[in-house]
Amino acid sequence: MDDSEIRSRIDALVEEEHRLRDGGEHTEEQRARLRQIEEERDQLWDLIRQRDAKRQYDEDPDSAEVRPRSEVEGYLQ
Numbered sequence: 001m002d003d004s005e006i007r008s009r010i011d012a013l014v015e016e017e018h019r020l021r022d023g024g025e026h027t028e029e030q031r032a033r034l035r036q037i038e039e040e041r042d043q044l045w046d047l048i049r050q051r052d053a054k055r056q057y058d059e060d061p062d063s064a065e066v067r068p069r070s071e072v073e074g075y076l077q
Contacts, residue, residue: 003051003061006044013041039069046072 001009017037020030043066050064 001047003048006048006051010041010044010048013037013044017041039073042072042075043067043069046075 017034020026020034020037023030026034047064047066050067051061054061054064
């Protein structure tokens with residue numbers, strides 16, 4: 001996946017998140033989906049940052065890999 005594909009996926013997740021949040025009261029299934037969206041979005045942002053860092057140090061950005069949700073969700077903002 002290249003940067004534009006990653007960013008497109010992030011945009012699609014943000015749109016879905018907005019649709020779900022604008023729906024008012026949420027079912028348990030919707031809340032679970034919102035958590036999933038947030039986690040996947042965070043993973044993709046982390047992947048973009050990894051790719052940028054690899055480029056900065058003349059490494060192959062395609063060698064960056066999606067990190068586990070548990071790892072990415074533990075980062076401090």
